[in-house]
Amino acid sequence: MKLKTLIAILAFSSGALSAQTVEIKDAWARATVPGQKASGAFMKITAKEDAQLVGLSSPVAGVVELHEMKMEADVMRMRAVAGGLSLPAGKTLELKPGGYHVMLMDLKVTLTTDGTVPLTLVFKNAKGEQTRQEIKLPVSRAAPAASGHGHAKH
Ligand SMILES: [Cu+2]
Numbered sequence: 174m175k176l177k178t179l180i181a182i183l184a185f186s187s188g189a190l191s192a193q194t195v196e197i198k199d200a201w202a203r204a205t206v207p208g209q210k211a212s213g214a215f216m217k218i219t220a221k222e223d224a225q226l227v228g229l230s231s232p233v234a235g236v237v238e239l240h241e242m243k244m245e246a247d248v249m250r251m252r253a254v255a256g257g258l259s260l261p262a263g264k265t266l267e268l269k270p271g272g273y274h275v276m277l278m279d280l281k282v283t284l285t286t287d288g289t290v291p292l293t294l295v296f297k298n299a300k301g302e303q304t305r306q307e308i309k310l311p312v313s314r315a316a317p318a319a320s321g322h323g324h325a326k327h
Contacts, residue, residue, distance in 0.1 A: 195220045195260065195296050195306060201317055202290040202310040203270075207283045213240075214275035214292060214310055215268045220260035227257040227303070228295030235279025237292070242271050251276075257297065270316065284312045 200216035218226065229237040239258055242251045249271075258273070260266055268274050275292065277284075284290060289309040297303050311317070 194222055194298065194304060195224060195294075197294070197306065197308055199317065200292075200308055200310045201313045202277065202284055202292075204286050204312050204314045205280060205284045209283070210280050211276065211278045212280060212284055213270065214277060214290065215270065215316065216275075216308075216310070217265050217267050218260060219265040220262055220296070223262045223299045224260045224296045225257040226260060226294060227297045228293075229275055230293045231277060232291055233280060233282050233284075234277040235281065236276075238276045238278065239273065240276040241273050260296070286312050286314065288312050 196219045198217045198219070200214065202214040203212045205212045226239065229239060231237050239254045240251045241254050242249055244250075251274075253276075254273070258266070266273065277290070282288075289311055291307065291309050294306045294308070295303055296306065
C-alpha cells in the first residue's frame with residue numbers, strides 16, 4: 174500500500190513537470206476583410222505558477238504586440254503593454270475585445286473564418302526560465318461564445 178502511494182506520487186509529480194505551466198483556453202482571432210492590415214486575437218490565460226507573457230509572434234503578421242484598451246477622457250484608446258504582462262498563479266487573465274488583446278499588425282494574409290492563425294507565446298517564470306507555447310486560433314467574426322458557435326459548457 175505504501176509503495177503504491179509512493180508510485181502514485183512520483184507519477185503525479187513527473188506529469189506535473191512535463192505539463193504546460195500556462196493554460197490557454199477559448200482562443201480566437203478576429204476575421205479580416207481583404208486589404209485589412211490589423212486584427213485582434215483573444216484568449217483566456219491561466220498560469221499554474223507566477224509567470225509573465227514576454228513575447229508574441231505569428232508567421233501571418235509582421236508585428237504582434239500585446240495591447241491594452243482603456244477609456245481615457247471618454248475616448249477608447251489602445252496602447253502596447255511594455256515589459257511583459259504579469260500572470261499571477263491560478264488567476265485567469267482574459268484577453269477580450271475592449272481589454273487586453275493580442276494585436277496582429279502588418280498582416281500578410283486575410284483572416285477568413287475557415288482558417289486558423291498560428292501564434293507563438295513566450296512565457297517567463299519567476300526563475301527567469303522561458304517556455305514557448307504554440308497555438309492555433311480559430312478565426313471568427315465575433316467571440317465564439319457570443320456567436321453561437323461555441324461548444325456547450327457543463
Ligand atoms: Cu490593439
